[in-house]
Amino acid sequence: xxxxxxxxxxxxxxxxxxxxxxxxxxxxxxxxxxxxxxxxxxxxxxxxxxxxxxxxxxxxxxxxxxxxxxxxxxx
Numbered sequence: 001x002x003x004x005x006x007x008x009x010x011x012x013x014x015x016x017x018x019x020x021x022x023x024x025x026x027x028x029x030x031x032x033x034x035x036x037x038x039x040x041x042x043x044x045x046x047x048x049x050x051x052x053x054x055x056x057x058x059x060x061x062x063x064x065x066x067x068x069x070x071x072x073x074x075x
Contacts (some may be wrong), residue, residue: 015042029062047075
């Protein structure tokens with residue numbers, strides 16, 4: 001069986017539809033992370049499940065961190 005090596009695609013290798021999808025996904029992640037960070041900063045510690053510094057670190061894990069914060073981190 002021949003072994004295939006996957007090569008990393010360059011931006012120029014992507015179709016216009018794939019490029020749009022990458023940009024839209026990146027913007028969505030940025031907006032979600034920004035909203036979560038802003039909410040965390042404005043919310044009192046009593047209204048957050050767990051320590052706020054730990055949630056700040058969790059928000060760096062894309063896209064799971066911001067989604068987890070909105071689903072589980074707020075009281």
